[in-house]
Amino acid sequence: GPTVAIVGRPNVGKSTLFNRLAGRRLAIVHEQPGVTRDRLRAPVRWKGRLFWAVDTGGLVDLQPGADVGGAILRQAAAALEEAAVVLFVVDARAGLLPGDQTLARWLRRLGKPVLVVANKVDSTAVEPAVHEFAALGLGEILPVSAANGRNVGDLLDRVVERLEQAADAVP
Numbered sequence: 001g002p003t004v005a006i007v008g009r010p011n012v013g014k015s016t017l018f019n020r021l022a023g024r025r026l027a028i029v030h031e032q033p034g035v036t037r038d039r040l041r042a043p044v045r046w047k048g049r050l051f052w053a054v055d056t057g058g059l060v061d062l063q064p065g066a067d068v069g070g071a072i073l074r075q076a077a078a079a080l081e082e083a084a085v086v087l088f089v090v091d092a093r094a095g096l097l098p099g100d101q102t103l104a105r106w107l108r109r110l111g112k113p114v115l116v117v118a119n120k121v122d123s124t125a126v127e128p129a130v131h132e133f134a135a136l137g138l139g140e141i142l143p144v145s146a147a148n149g150r151n152v153g154d155l156l157d158r159v160v161e162r163l164e165q166a167a168d169a170v171p
């Protein structure tokens, strides 16, 4: 089946989202950025569709002062190459950061369908900073909470739609 890659800066909630989509705790959630973690994949079934969620993992080579965006990109490159759809996770509580911009530039060049997932919107009390993330130039922004599952069903609906569009686009 098609794969959906989960990318984003450290600590935005990629592992938490992966675990939420996988429906069980497969990836280890780390409190600190910069830890080594293998890429993990899990089958996701939603409304009769099957896709593979791929967690792009931690940073193997992040040193103090290192190029954070570059390190993430090296980790994520293989997952992105095979992905039909990309989930670009950003932290709605932290707002837009330079690392997000670095990744966004790369994703715009990649030219694959991207959904911007504004994570950590645990309740209506959290402002999802949608206007800031619109500046990433990647289109649709979906506020979710990977931690409590808020709006994750809507995200899955959109993923399945994008997968169908991507499949239709293949000659």
Ligand code: GDP
Pocket (backbone or CB within 6 Å): 008, 009, 010, 011, 012, 013, 014, 015, 016, 017, 028, 029, 030, 031, 033, 119, 120, 121, 122, 144, 145, 146, 147, 148
């Ligand atoms: P990763 O480095 O991008 O894989 O991020 P993790 O999944 O390891 O999460 C980083 C931190 O953010 C952890 O402390 C998580 O508990 C926290 N976190 C992840 N998702 C959410 C969320 O939806 N809401 C809140 N409040 N915290 C979250």
